Amino acid sequence: MITKSNRPHLKAISTSTLLNYLFAFILFTSIFGCKVLEKKNQKSATIIKVKNPIATLRDNETISIPYKLLQKEFPSAIIAFIQLIDNKSHKTIVSQPIDNNEDGITDAFLFQTDLEPNETKYFSVNLSQNIPDSSSVFAKFISKPEGLGDFCWENDYIGYRMYGQARADAQGTGTAIDVWCKKTDRKLTDDWYTAGQSYHIDKGYGADHYASGKNQGCGGSGILHKDSIYYSKPYSSWKIIANGPVRLVFELKFSGWKIDNTYLRETKRITLDAGQYLNRIESTYEVTDKNFSFSHAIGIAQRSDSKVIIDKKNNLSESWEKLTIPAGSENGSLGCAFIADPKTNVKNITSRNNHLFGIMTAKSEKSIIYYTGAAWSEFGNIQSFENWNTYIQNKKECINHQCTVTILK
CATH class of the missing domain: 2.60.40 (Immunoglobulin-like)
Structure with a gap:
């Protein structure tokens, strides 16, 4: 038995000796790692x-x-x-x-x-x-007080956000998708939420010039049931799954529907890649009554001067509008669009209540996949409605014919 009197004497090691041992270990592992990679790469690539x-x-x-x-x-x-x-x-x-x-x-x-x-x-x-x-995508939950629970995401072309419950309580916002107009490829989310400044004022790198409205904006959605559209409360929870450098993925959960004694919950999984304008959105519902009949309705807000294309053959819609926020200002134009995934059943694409709507078949626990997004005329190559239409038509072809x-x- 080792007692206090007979246990081995431990010689003190100086700090310099420890540092030498540590340096030797790091050098060994670095050389060993390089040798492993070198040996692997000696094979045909x-x-x-x-x-x-x-x-x-x-x-x-x-x-x-x-x-x-x-x-x-x-x-x-x-x-x-x-x-x-x-x-x-x-x-x-x-x-x-x-x-x-x-x-x-x-x-x-x-x-x-x-x-x-x-x-x-x-x-x-x-x-x-x-x-x-180097990452070109970024997603972030913005807490109070600056963000009021907003969820924001962006890439090197454009930015988006969905409103949180705190903002809904304070300002009456809903489930619309808002658009951030960018003039730079760098990350701007934190800049826009800096305390004491308005993100509606362009300080040289863009601003929030888009009037999303309450429930649609550029691709917000609701439930169509018996010719009426019902909207959820703002999202109740969020989760980031991937955050670059090529792709961001996150989920938002919505739990705000009770229709004809049926409860519905929705999960949106939103994906945005670097160098792209459109989000890929996958919506999945949980419904207490499996026989409840409803459709998924995504909307794009329209203005009195909006230019519009409804292309039912290709299951897409487009709009182009002038941006006038702050009031009385002229801040270029914004294109918004919706494209249905070829695996999604589209019932109708129509205009009602100053919105373009894409109406899609919905069933409990079955994914509905579609694409929505925007482009600003003041940044990038899309500077006209014709440019936007060409981009959307080409994007539809690329979605339908994967590499x-x-x-x-």
């Missing part, structure tokens, strides 16, 4: 083949590779070191592993590229300790 199947230009196209296709060569322990190189330009590409169902396992590997009509491109997959991670991805050895 994995090649990704991406094909654009249509005669449409695709800018900032997000390519999603199921991780199971890469897992054999790149197990989860080294996923953080995966590096993608464009074989044509030889540039390293920003990429992002993503866990869509939050089970702790990577589901897909994302990156972006530009593709000419019908172009095929090749990318090499290697390992490196120098992975670019094909092949893993080559």
Whole structure:
């Protein structure tokens, strides 16, 4: 037995000696890690083949590779070191592993590229300790007092928000999607919520010039039942699933409906990629009465001077309006649009109550997928209604005809 009198004497170690040991350990692990990556890269690189199947230009196209296709060569322990190189330009590409169902396992590997009509491109997959991670997307819950519970998200082109319950209590807002007009590709959410300033005033980088109204704005939704539209209270909870650098994903839950003794709850999963104007929105309802008949109605607010396209053949609608906030000012124009996913059943696209509406079939626990978003004429290449229409028509083609991805050895 070791007692106080016979236990081993522990010699004190100086701080400088400890630092030397620590430096040696870091140096060893760094060299060892480099050797592992070097040995891995000595094998022939994995090649990704991406094909654009249509005669449409695709800018900032997000390519999603199921991780199971890469897992054999790149197990989860080294996923953080995966590096993608464009074989044509030889540039390293920003990429992002993503866990869509939050089970702790990577589901897909994302990156972006530009593709000419019908172009095929090749990318090499290697390992490196120098992975670019500059993010062009950002999502954030803004608490009181500045944010009043708003949820904001943005990319390098445009920004959006949905109002919180505190703002609804104070200002009477609802479930509309508001638009932030940006003049820069940098993150602006925190700047706009700086105490003591108005985000309706453009200080050189954009502002909130859009009048969203209470319940629709640019893509807000409600429930259509017996020819009446019912709106929820503002969202009751939020969750960020991914926050860049290529894609942001978050969920908002709404629990504000009771119609004919039936209770309904909705979860919106919203996705926005870098370099894109449109959000991908997936709405799923939970309904206490499975036989309750209703439709999902997304709306776009209209003004007296709005230019409008309703394209029932392609299941989309577009608008273009002048922006006059603050009152009496002229701040360019804003385009808003709705596109239904090809897997979603559209009942009608119509105009009623000063709104464009996309009416879609809804069933309990069945996802409804659609795209909504906006572009401001004062930033970027979309400066007219004609530009906006061209963009939306091309985007519809890209949604309907996804790129094909092949893993080559």
